[in-house]
Amino acid sequence: MEPFNIAIIGCGTVGGGTAKIIGEINESLANRAGRIINLSKIIELDAPSAIARFGLAPGLFCGGGKKISPQEAEKYISEILNDKKIHLVVETIGGTGNFVHDLCVNICKSGKHLVSANKALLAERGKEIFEAAEKNNVSVGFEAAVCGAIPIIKTIKESFTGDEIISVSGILNGTSNYILSRMLDEGLGFEQALKLAQEAGYAEADPTLDIGGGDAAHKLIILMKLIFGIDVSMEQLKYQGIQNISSNDMDYAKEIDSAFKLICYAKRDGNTIYGTVCPMMVKNNNFLSGVKGATNAVRTINRYSGKHILIGAGAGSTETASSIVADIMFIARYSTSMQKNLLSNKLEFKGLSSFTFPFVITFETEDRPGITGLVTTEIGKQNVNIYTVTHNRHIQDGALFSVETQPCTLKQINAAIKEIKASGILKSDPKVFPILY
C-alpha cells in the first residue's frame, strides 16, 4: 500500500512530540497500519528551537531548518494544500483566530484529513470545520483535544457504539485539579496553590482559561457534540471556575467524605441535555474524587454497560502527541469519513440552573440561636428536603453553617436564599455547590 503522507503545521509542545513519536517508532507504526506513515513536511516559524527540543532532522522542515517568516510559512502552507500526495495535515498551531480557523477549513476543502489538538477552536468555531470535512468526505481527528492522552474520543466513537451514554462527568482540566489537590492535601489557600502550580509549570502566567473553567468548558462542548450531537456555545454553558473555593469549603468537603473537583458534567434526560462546568464536592466512593494532580479522568454512565471510568495524563508533549498519532493511524488504516452523531441534534440544552442535583449551601451568619430554624424553614418552604445540617464551624464574629439537600433544582435553592437574605441574618452571599455521588 502506498505510504500515508502527512504534514505538521506548528511544531511546539504537541506538534514536536508528534514528529518525535513518528520518527522513533516508525517501523512499528508501519506494521500496525499496513503502510508507512511518512512525515513529509513540518512548518514552524522557529524551526531551530523545535529541532533542538525534539531532536528532529532539519530536512523535515520547510525552509531546511532555518527560521522562516510568517509570509514564508503561508507560502509553504499553500504548497502543502496543493500537494496531492499529502493525505493528512496535523494542525498544532493553536488559537481561535481567523488564520487557524480558515486553515483548518481549507485543509478539509483540499481533500486532506485534519488532525488537531485545538480544543478552543473546535469548541468555539468547530461547526464550519466539521461541515467542510463532511462535505469533502475527510476525517477530523481530535482525540488530543480532550483529555490529552486519554482515548475518550475513540472510546465514545468506536467502543460505546453498542450502547447509549446517559451521562458523562469528568476532570478535564489538569491545572485546576493540581491546584485543588494541593489545597486539599496541604491545606493551602487558593492563591498559594496557584502560585505553586505556576512555579511547577502547570499554570500559565495568565491562568484564566484554566482556573476559570473555560478550558474545561471547551472540552465538555466537544464531548456533548460527540455524544449527544448538540452544539452548545460557551455562553449557553455558563461555566464556573475554582477561584472562589475557600479553605473553609475544602474543610467542609472533607467533613462529608468528599473532595472538591472542577467537574464537567452532562446528562441526557429525554430530549433535554443538562450540562455544566463547576466545582462539585465529589464523594470519596466516586473514583473521580481520588484523581490527584494534573491527571484527567472521565466517567460515563451507559444504558447497557453501566459505569466506565478512564484515567490518564491530561497534558504533556508525547502524552498528547500519542493521541494525535493514534488519530493518524486510525485514518491511515480505515480512511474513515466523519462519524455520524450518536444522537440526532434535535435536543434542547439546559444549564446548571435547571439541574436536579443534591447541593451543599454554606451560609455565613451571626452566631446566635434561632438561625438554624429560620434557614431550614425557608428551605423547607421551597419543597427542598434537607439531608444534613452542619453548624459546628464558629468563626470570628459569626458562624459557617452548611445545609446538604436532597436532589432539587438551583431555582428552588435560589428562591430560599432570597427569603433568607431578606431576613438580614446573612453576613455574605451563601455559596452553593453540587454534590456528585
Add this chain to the structure above:
Amino acid sequence: MEPFNIAIIGCGTVGGGTAKIIGEINESLANRAGRIINLSKIIELDAPSAIARFGLAPGLFCGGGKKISPQEAEKYISEILNDKKIHLVVETIGGTGNFVHDLCVNICKSGKHLVSANKALLAERGKEIFEAAEKNNVSVGFEAAVCGAIPIIKTIKESFTGDEIISVSGILNGTSNYILSRMLDEGLGFEQALKLAQEAGYAEADPTLDIGGGDAAHKLIILMKLIFGIDVSMEQLKYQGIQNISSNDMDYAKEIDSAFKLICYAKRDGNTIYGTVCPMMVKNNNFLSGVKGATNAVRTINRYSGKHILIGAGAGSTETASSIVADIMFIARYSTSMQKNLLSNKLEFKGLSSFTFPFVITFETEDRPGITGLVTTEIGKQNVNIYTVTHNRHIQDGALFSVETQPCTLKQINAAIKEIKASGILKSDPKVFPILY
C-alpha cells in the same frame, strides 16, 4: 448500503443480551453504522427460555421459538455457514470443546466475521481460529472476552496505536475481587466470603476457574497475545488463585497501606515478556487497590503517554453484550481484517520466578529472641535489600513476622527461604506475595 446480517449461536446470558440490545436500539445502531444491523437468526436449544428472559420475538429463532435438538441445531448451523447473506456470526455457546472450536474455525472459513466472548477458547485454542480468520480475511471480535464491558481490546488495537505498552496490570476476575473486597471490608475469612459470593450469584457452584486464577489467566493470555504478539500457554503462565489468603495476610496488607487483589500482570523488558497471575498487595495510591466488588480494571503503562486506567463492569448480560455489539458495529463500519500484532512474536516469555519485584514474605516462627536476626541475615546473604521488618503479630504458640523487600527475584527469595527452613525455626511454609505500586 446493504444491511449487515448477523446470526447468534447460543442465546444465554450474553447472546440474549446481544439480541436484546440489537432489538432495542436498532435505529441508532443503523445511524451510527450507516447501514442496518439485521439480526437474521438465533440458534438456541432452549429457545422458549431465551424468549421469556430477553423478550425476543420467536420468529428470530431457528425452529420458530420451540425447543430444538442438538441435531436440529447442527443442521441450522450448517445452513447459516452456507448462507451467503450472513456477514457475521456471534458465538456465545462457551466452552473449549471440539464442537465450539471447530464451529469458530468454520465460521471464519466460510468467510464470515466471528465475534465471541469465549475467553477460555480463545486463550487455550485460539491459534487455529485466528489463523483461519487471517487466511480468509475476516475479523475476530473479542472485546467481550476480556473484562466484559471495559473496552480494553479496542483501546489497545485502535487507541494505543501511537504508543508502545510497557506493562499491563489488571483486576480481570470479578468473582475473586468480590470475595477479596468482602474479606477486606468485613474481616471475613475466605470460605465465608466465597459462600456469600455464591449466594449473591457471583461465584459458580464449582468456583475453581474463578478463585483459582484460571479465568484471569485466560484473559491475560489474550491480552499478552494482543499487546506483545506472544502465545503463552496456561502451563507456562503458572497462575495462582486467592484460596490461600488468610485474615492475617489481609491484616498485614492493610498495615502496609495496601489491599489484596488478584492481579494479572505482564511487562516487556527488551525481548522478554514477564507475566503472571497471582494475588498481590496493591498499594493504596494505585487505583487498582480501590476497585471493589465485581468491578474489573486495567492499568497500562505506555512509553509515550504514561499511565492509563480503565474501570468498568467485568461481567453481566447487557454489560458484556454491549461489547459484542460494539464489535459488530466496528466490523460493519470498517470491514477490517485481523489486526496485526503490535509487536513481533520473537519474544521470550518468563513467569513469576524470574520477575524483579518487591515482595512481602510472611514467616510463622517461634516467638523468641534471635529469630529476626537469623531470618534477615539469610535474606541479606542472597543480596536482597530489606525495606521493612514487621514483627508485631504474636499468635498462639508463635509469631507472624513479615519482611518487605526491595525489588528482587523470587529465585533469591526462595534461596533464602531454603536456608531459613533448614534452621528449623519455621512452623509452616512462608508465604510470598509481590507488592504492586
